[in-house]
Amino acid sequence: MTIRLFNTMTKKKEAFKPLKSKQVKLFVCGVTVYDYTHLGHARTYSFYDTLVRFLNHQGYKVKYIQNVTDVGHLLDTGEDRILKKAREEKKNPLEIAQLYLNHWMEMMEKMKIDKPDLMPRATEHIKEITKQISDIIKNGYAYIANGSVYFDVSKFKGYGKLSKKIPNELKAGARVGINVDKTDPHDFALWIQAPPEHVLRWESPWSVGYPGWHVEDTAIAVRYFGPQYDVHGGAIELAFPHHEAEIAQAEAATGKKPYVKYWVHTGLLTINKQKMSKSVGNIVMISDMVEKWGPEALRLWIASTNYRKPIDYNENDLEVAKKRMERIGSTLERIKENIGKGGSKRIFSAKLEKLKKEFFKAMEDDFNTPLALSKFFEIITLVNKHIYNGKFSNSDLKLSQDVIKELGEFFQIIPEKKKAQLPKAVLDLIRKREAARKIGNFELADKIRNEIREKYGVVIEDTKDGFRWKSAD
Numbered sequence: 001m002t003i004r005l006f007n008t009m010t011k012k013k014e015a016f017k018p019l020k021s022k023q024v025k026l027f028v029c030g031v032t033v034y035d036y037t038h039l040g041h042a043r044t045y046s047f048y049d050t051l052v053r054f055l056n057h058q059g060y061k062v063k064y065i066q067n068v069t070d071v072g073h074l075l076d077t078g079e080d081r082i083l084k085k086a087r088e089e090k091k092n093p094l095e096i097a098q099l100y101l102n103h104w105m106e107m108m109e110k111m112k113i114d115k116p117d118l119m120p121r122a123t124e125h126i127k128e129i130t131k132q133i134s135d136i137i138k139n140g141y142a143y144i145a146n147g148s149v150y151f152d153v154s155k156f157k158g159y160g161k162l163s164k165k166i167p168n169e170l171k172a173g174a175r176v177g178i179n180v181d182k183t184d185p186h187d188f189a190l191w192i193q194a195p196p197e198h199v200l201r202w203e204s205p206w207s208v209g210y211p212g213w214h215v216e217d218t219a220i221a222v223r224y225f226g227p228q229y230d231v232h233g234g235a236i237e238l239a240f241p242h243h244e245a246e247i248a249q250a251e252a253a254t255g256k257k258p259y260v261k262y263w264v265h266t267g268l269l270t271i272n273k274q275k276m277s278k279s280v281g282n283i284v285m286i287s288d289m290v291e292k293w294g295p296e297a298l299r300l301w302i303a304s305t306n307y308r309k310p311i312d313y314n315e316n317d318l319e320v321a322k323k324r325m326e327r328i329g330s331t332l333e334r335i336k337e338n339i340g341k342g343g344s345k346r347i348f349s350a351k352l353e354k355l356k357k358e359f360f361k362a363m364e365d366d367f368n369t370p371l372a373l374s375k376f377f378e379i380i381t382l383v384n385k386h387i388y389n390g391k392f393s394n395s396d397l398k399l400s401q402d403v404i405k406e407l408g409e410f411f412q413i414i415p416e417k418k419k420a421q422l423p424k425a426v427l428d429l430i431r432k433r434e435a436a437r438k439i440g441n442f443e444l445a446d447k448i449r450n451e452i453r454e455k456y457g458v459v460i461e462d463t464k465d466g467f468r469w470k471s472a473d
């Protein structure tokens with residue numbers, strides 16, 4: 001069975017066929033690091049995390065890039081978001097970017113969202129950006145006005161093809177007169193001459209200035225992926241004008257079409273049916289939500305709605321998700337208690353395998369996670385029923401345990417025991433082991449790891465972000 005994926009460009013579910021057989025190049029627009037991260041981000045990036053986990057599981061090799069915007073993302077007032085924040089907090093803009101990037105990484109980890117393979121920063125790719133702008137000018141798609149460079153939308157025939165907004169409509173609805181240098185209000189800045197207060201500035205053939213927001217993403221994507229790649233993702237509000245601009249820039253610069261094969265967008269998030277916004281004062285931060293509900297319940301709640309549909313945050317739905325998540329935990333406990341107490345003849349393994357197949361079918365159908373989850377919970381019900389009636393074999397239970405963990409992994413919904421629950425003796429050993437690792441004594445580190453496993457039944461795993469633990473079973 002092949003995976004089908006909804007492509008915003010064609011408005012259809014299409015068979016998923018990467019350009020190079022099983023290799024997938026995925027670019028997801030990253031965050032502008034100027035503020036604390038909110039629940040909308042949790043929704044978007046949880047979905048792409050599930051997508052990557054699932055594709056990898058199905059034998060694809062995914063290379064996942066998420067860029068970091070640390071300059072050039074302007075407010076409606078024309079002010080750079082990071083610079084404004086730096087002024088307000090009386091800090092250096094790069095300090096601000098680092099501070100909020102660190103916060104972002106911490107929140108993603110708390111949400112159990114895996115790190116992308118690469119997180120390139122705009123300020124570290126000015127060379128690639130100016131090169132792309134030069135190519136766009138050379139190919140006749142941009143003009144220079146007072147040291148700034150603008151993309152000429154009228155020169156790019158396909159402008160509007162993703163969001164299905166045609167240039168005339170664009171013109172009619174546009175706000176005019178904000179920038180006197182632009183010949184059309186929908187032309188967008190590729191390079192902006194820096195006013196004196198703009199401290200992030202670089203030399204360029206046009207002026208001392210800084211890049212526009214849209215061009216950062218395409219310069220970075222083309223640098224690492226080449227002129228064409230498989231999937232570009234982001235939240236739906238980025239489709240216009242941001243992604244429209246990305247297509248125009250990349251295709252104008254490289255001459256290769258299409259820039260991206262599949263455009264994937266996640267739906268909006270509302271808070272009690274209201275749009276989340278600073279002016280309403282209903283911004284919900286990830287940090288508060290993780291504290292309140294835990295990552296597993298949040299991710300279960302997110303996956304319970306189709307990724308393309310709007311999702312509404314309300315406490316009732318989260319209560320439901322939390323209870324369902326706890327049910328997964330108690331089922332796994334019950335399985336553990338009963339393994340070894342059953343017979344040898346398989347009783348419900350075939351039924352379980354069938355549900356598992358249906359789960360995968362749902363996932364392959366444009367990541368229909370609500371349907372996949374309903375299959376997952378049918379498995380939970382099946383297992384509980386059989387344990388309750390005493391009708392199970394040991395291999396039934398072993399299979400149940402494996403399948404629940406395997407499927408739960410895509411959404412990270414299997415409840416974890418908290419670190420604080422580790423006994424002090426284990427924590428002391430972990431500290432000793434970390435110290436040994438730090439000085440390169442890996443022999444001792446391994447010895448301690450084995451000791452922890454044998455004496456306390458705790459498995460320690462090293463990751464690039466430190467250690468993780470789980471109970472051995």
Ligand SMILES: [Zn+2]
Binds near residue numbers: 029030
């Ligand atoms: Zn982007």
